[in-house]
């Protein structure tokens with residue numbers, strides 16, 4: 001169930017990075033797409049069709065796809081504000097306290113992030129950069145396999161820290177109740193957000209990107225989601241901003257003999273339960289640790305009711321790789337650029353010096369990854385699919401943008417305008433040159 005690989009076979013299989021639209025999608029998922037769309041389409045093609053239809057037809061297409069994919073035909077997508085607030089009653093004090101603790105830690109962590117406007121007088125007059133919050137943002141909250149109220153906090157609190165004025169949340173309606181899971185609504189209410197829409201998947205991303213009769217479009221879309229959500233975000237980029245591609249969860253654990261095999265197995269299983277396309281990979285120079293982890297995986301496998309998902313994700317994109325040494329483990333991890341990288345080794349600080357491509361590094365067994373999912377402080381919305389080579393976990397900078405400020409004094413203007421005129425003439429742009437010369 002949790003196979004062993006050599007570094008070479010791992011690189012050809014579980015560690016191989018392919019663009020998201022070329023994912024080796026399980027046959028069962030392709031069959032479900034064919035049944036839903038009436039023809040055999042790749043996930044990327046299916047997403048393109050949903051986006052096109054919502055863009056052209058607005059709410060009508062949104063309703064049609066919500067019916068097809070989530071089995072609901074709502075009169076209105078907006079969850080009434082009183083229902084959002086009332087959801088707080090659905091949680092126990094214990095649950096509310098845990099969410100409050102998480103929200104407080106996420107807020108304090110992000111308030112410590114330096115994000116400041118700055119100015120200089122060194123170039124004549126004043127030049128600088130204003131940091132301005134993005135005006136209206138849309139946050140996707142996953143809810144297909146499991147409702148994730150933690151994702152509300154892991155994105156919305158950061159938007160609040162950045163000073164975003166309008167925050168809209170979308171999450172899929174539950175098949176059983178026809179509306180969003182109350183824990184998601186309660187997490188929104190807990191931090192004072194009440195603009196919530198019960199739509200999910202690619203159709204929700206389309207609504208946020210293009211706007212519909214009932215959903216005003218946003219300036220930038222954030223948040224994690226399954227393959228359909230991630231592909232949709234990628235396809236609408238340009239029409240709106242997106243944070244990053246935060247698709248199916250990935251965890252790499254680098255472990256040595258000092259690691260506790262039961263804990264390593266628990267951490268791998270935890271992330272494998274997210275999605276049939278999730279990946280959970282162990283890199284270790286210890287064959288005996290692999291054996292023990294494999295035994296533990298089997299022992300701990302019966303985690304609640306997620307066996308079907310676990311089985312698929314452990315088969316598809318997961319496994320243990322027997323490496324030569326920890327340096328080779330670090331090299332493979334850097335090539336793969338996982339969302340989460342857990343260092344269950346005797347000296348994680350030393351090994352961390354070798355790592356340059358990962359969404360987040362979890363140092364040693366006290367800092368296990370599930371704490372990062374919920375309460376540590378940094379956002380759990382992290383880049384996947386290899387995009388951790390160039391993207392970052394969600395943070396305050398994602399919710400602001402730079403506006404340049406040019407306020408020159410007359411003396412500097414006179415001094416630099418001739419150079420502007422010369423460059424304009426070099427470019428053959430006479431009107432530009434003229435605009436500089438008429439000042440001289």
Ligand SMILES: NC(=O)c1ccc[n+]([C@@H]2O[C@H](COP(=O)([O-])OP(=O)(O)OC[C@H]3O[C@@H](n4cnc5c(N)ncnc54)[C@H](O)[C@@H]3O)[C@@H](O)[C@H]2O)c1
Pocket residue numbers: 029032033036046069070141142143144145146148151172173199200201202203224225226227228229245246247248249274275278339380381382383384
């Ligand atoms: N990278 C991160 O930071 C991060 C964080 C949290 C969660 N995640 C990931 O988020 C994902 C959550 O996925 P989920 O499925 O539970 O919820 P989801 O809300 O992302 O997706 C559910 C929606 O997918 C659409 N959908 C389902 N099957 C479809 C099909 N065959 N064709 C077209 N659309 C279809 C439906 O509209 C449904 O509403 C997981 O992959 C998890 O690993 C990632």
Ligand SMILES: N[C@H](CO)Cc1c[nH]c[nH+]1
Pocket residue numbers: 148150151248249250271339373380381382
């Ligand atoms: N592991 C996910 C990030 O990839 C975040 C999450 C939410 N709830 C549980 N886990």
Ligand SMILES: [Zn+2]
Pocket residue numbers: 249270271274373
């Ligand atoms: Zn998780």
